[in-house]
Amino acid sequence: MRQFRAFFTTIWQDTIFYKGESFVWLIMEALPVLVMSSLWTSLEAAGQITSDQSSSLVFYYILTLLISRLASTYFDDWFAEEIKDGRVSRYLLKPISVYVYIMAQQLANRLIGTLYTLPIYWPTLSTLVTFPRLAIFFALLSLSYIQKFMFSWIISLTAFWVDQFSILTHFKWILEGVFGGAWLPLSFFPVWWQTTSKFTPFYNWYYFPITLLTTTSVTTSEIISGFSISILWTLVLILAGRVMWKKAIYHYSAVGG
Amino acid sequence: MRKYFKIFELSFLISWMREMEFRVNFITWTFVDASWTAIDIILITALMTNVIALGAWSLPQALVVVGIFRIMAAFVWGWFWQSFSQTSKLVNEGGLDFLLTKPLDPQFLVSTTRFSFNQLPSLLGGIALVVYGLHLLSYTPSFSTVLLSIWLFIISLGLAYCLYFITIVFCFYSERLNNVQHLFAETFYSTGRYPKEIYHPLVQRLLTSVLPVALIISVPANTLFSPPDWTTIIWLHFLLFVFLAVSRQFWLVSLRRYSSASS
Numbered sequence: 001m002r003q004f005r006a007f008f009t010t011i012w013q014d015t016i017f018y019k020g021e022s023f024v025w026l027i028m029e030a031l032p033v034l035v036m037s038s039l040w041t042s043l044e045a046a047g048q049i050t051s052d053q054s055s056s057l058v059f060y061y062i063l064t065l066l067i068s069r070l071a072s073t074y075f076d077d078w079f080a081e082e083i084k085d086g087r088v089s090r091y092l093l094k095p096i097s098v099y100v101y102i103m104a105q106q107l108a109n110r111l112i113g114t115l116y117t118l119p120i121y122w123p124t125l126s127t128l129v130t131f132p133r134l135a136i137f138f139a140l141l142s143l144s145y146i147q148k149f150m151f152s153w154i155i156s157l158t159a160f161w162v163d164q165f166s167i168l169t170h171f172k173w174i175l176e177g178v179f180g181g182a183w184l185p186l187s188f189f190p191v192w193w194q195t196t197s198k199f200t201p202f203y204n205w206y207y208f209p210i211t212l213l214t215t216t217s218v219t220t221s222e223i224i225s226g227f228s229i230s231i232l233w234t235l236v237l238i239l240a241g242r243v244m245w246k247k248a249i250y251h252y253s254a255v256g257g
Numbered sequence: 258m259r260k261y262f263k264i265f266e267l268s269f270l271i272s273w274m275r276e277m278e279f280r281v282n283f284i285t286w287t288f289v290d291a292s293w294t295a296i297d298i299i300l301i302t303a304l305m306t307n308v309i310a311l312g313a314w315s316l317p318q319a320l321v322v323v324g325i326f327r328i329m330a331a332f333v334w335g336w337f338w339q340s341f342s343q344t345s346k347l348v349n350e351g352g353l354d355f356l357l358t359k360p361l362d363p364q365f366l367v368s369t370t371r372f373s374f375n376q377l378p379s380l381l382g383g384i385a386l387v388v389y390g391l392h393l394l395s396y397t398p399s400f401s402t403v404l405l406s407i408w409l410f411i412i413s414l415g416l417a418y419c420l421y422f423i424t425i426v427f428c429f430y431s432e433r434l435n436n437v438q439h440l441f442a443e444t445f446y447s448t449g450r451y452p453k454e455i456y457h458p459l460v461q462r463l464l465t466s467v468l469p470v471a472l473i474i475s476v477p478a479n480t481l482f483s484p485p486d487w488t489t490i491i492w493l494h495f496l497l498f499v500f501l502a503v504s505r506q507f508w509l510v511s512l513r514r515y516s517s518a519s520s
Contacts, residue, residue, distance in 0.1 A: 018432060024436045031447045035455075170289045
């Protein structure tokens, strides 16, 4: 815990010092939300969707921004570069946990990012449905954070064996976009697509938690099944991450310092 | 001037040789680009099957727009991104000295350091989408319309260069801004595929004047399937001249802030 606090404080200060970078990340995440919100509002004005549909879609995109700000991980490329260039040795030689370091780094960045956009969510969250649903939403969010963390971890560990690790990051974005509903709600896709999505981990990253908050049609059995699939994926990814790390360390060799 | 063309050609050839040297890398990234092209088609189709029109665009027209967007993306990612993604690091770590001391314009060097050819699926997929969209519209544009659209595409490309370059120059004003190359790329990706009519009138004005990303794709695309809007076309040319002058001045003024980190 002391290690975590020390890393967290250092990275927190670093992020505050280099505000410019945080600002650029913020614009990049907020822009699609603003564009899509404009799109739904214009479709409502053209009479193509109802006012209720429009506000629920705008709400959907605000919540994707909240999820993205709170539960995304962006260390895949950075840690893979550390591995590729042999700098990972410093994490292995020092008495620190690499998990703790990356977790602290990611959480500090995410929390600062969320604070910047709090004025956008606050009015939205304050009008939200009952407490139990909000609690379930955050529980699902915690599970999806662990899954995203392990996904990034597994992707970066591939750098121990191959050079083309970055393509996996692109595929992760594509999958979370099309099966998670990060770009367009899954209700816009065919039914078979939605059914397939339910069995992927991505479904619980965006679409399901948001649907849980924005509609009342989600049944208890759907919540239980969503949770079960999410827990299963979390366990599978943790296991895969641990096995890969063990194999990677066994495989790794470095020369010089 | 001939020297600049020669250097451009050499830089282009060296980039191609680099791509061919690391062929697995080239093939895998080409696959990634093909996937992004497919995703754009899936998303626009999913959206358009649920709504009748997007602004003034029907599904076939939206496909033409996405086609032009993919062709432009090939240049934005294959050229601008490749060259500009190094600039911020060069400025922050003092590596710009290496370019400043060469007997060539540093803006030219910064803008032509590297090219990538794995955006070929975007280019080919984009052309195919334009043809398919026009086929769905049962419309064959005249030769002069195609020429006009290609000319407007070149003007838009110039405008995209200026806008991208201006965002990159901001790295002179920060201690560390290593992600600044994402700023234009993301703005282009988010806003480029939709008609300007979807925005609030005030935002529309902003996206067609101060930050004219809304014109980059829509003007060459609209020309292909609707009568040319000469006011907008003249406005696009005017904007190019303004942004060429602004980006050049901004670069020169910002360059004065640069001090070498070491040698």
